[in-house]
Amino acid sequence: MRVPSVIGRRAVAVTVASALVVAVVAGVWAYRRHRAGTVDDAAAVWCLAADRRPALVQAARSLGVVRPESTVERLGWPGGGGGAERWRGERPADFARTCRALIGAEQRVPSGGGSSPWSGFTPALLLAVVSAALAAWFSRRSAVAGARRVEAEELRAAARAYRVAVERLLRELEQRRPGVAPDEGEVQDRRLELATRLRAVAAAHRRWPLPRALGETLDREPLGAGLAARWTARPPQERSGWAAETRGALGRLEAEVAQVAEVMQEPGLFRTRTSAGRR
Missing domain, CATH: 1.20.1440 (de novo design (two linked rop proteins))
Known part of the structure; x- marks a missing residue:
């Protein structure tokens, strides 16, 4: 009489768990990359406010993402030029970088953070939850395997x-x-x-x-x-x-x-x- 094959089951378990960890890490990395190129609406409104546009342009010049001769009325960037709204539409990553730098300088959020204090919390929490779940799963599987042995x-x-x-x-x-x-x-x-x-x-x-x-x-x-x-x-x-x-x-x-x-x-x-x- 034949019995179910058990060859490779531990290898399959390790492979699946490793794939889950890789997927989570890749997701966190992709999320951070996405966040690095964007700012939320509240941050954009704050940065584009009329009384902050001079500071926004100055920050952009300091970061080298617009031409030195750029003014509040007209900014120049590689391949284009125009107002701040157009700059935001054509160069969203540059705008996001500048806006975050401006917010950091104003001490609205830590200078090393994103547009929101929660921007790094969500992926970190997700990674922690998945890691804890995997640890609990492996612990239970280890206990079951010990009892079965x-x-x-x-x-x-x-x-x-x-x-x-x-x-x-x-x-x-x-x-x-x-x-x-x-x-x-x-x-x-x-x-x-x-x-x-x-x-x-x-x-x-x-x-x-x-x-x-x-x-x-x-x-x-x-x-x-x-x-x-x-x-x-x-x-x-x-x-x-x-x-x-x-x-x-x-x-x-x-x-x-x-x-x-x-x-x-x-x-x-x-x-x-x-x-x-x-x-």
Whole structure:
């Protein structure tokens, strides 16, 4: 029976998380670039007010974004000339830079800031929120993965203990002395423990038939209950073949339980207890 592939799931998770971080950083960078070339309407109105136009032109000359001979009535810039409104329309980045510098000089906002004290807050907040969400997601995935590894190892240990108990019983049957009845108590205990763990896995992965089928194997020949009774019921010449068949079934069971355990400890990218379908 085939089990879901788990190869590369951690790599996929890391790739997706990295892509999210890159997308956020790129978004913040693009937002800042956009803000660097614009000012909001309130800042534009403030800078274009009649009583501030001389200061606006002086600031533009100081920054070198207009020609030195520019005046309040007519500004000159590379490739054009005209009033302040036309300059704003044709050279929005230069106007935004000058307006922000003027606002900074007037101490309306910090000189290193944008047109609004909130201009750098929104992308920073977005980056912080996304970073916190990613950190929480990775923390939860790590906790889930740790719990799954423990469950998987307990399942492997249960299968191993069952195999050891059955092997011991088979040796006792093969070396049985007359009048000495073998004790099946340990085999029954180990079978019950393994069956219980397989039922729990089957309940968590309802569309995955392997755990349920393995649990049913424990109730069928040759691994079903009453091993000693079935040994005794067989003719002596058939017992060796039956013991070999039982050991073969035991090895297959342990190998397939190991496959189940491997899938259990890989919870997947965006699920915790959802079903693992057949591939």
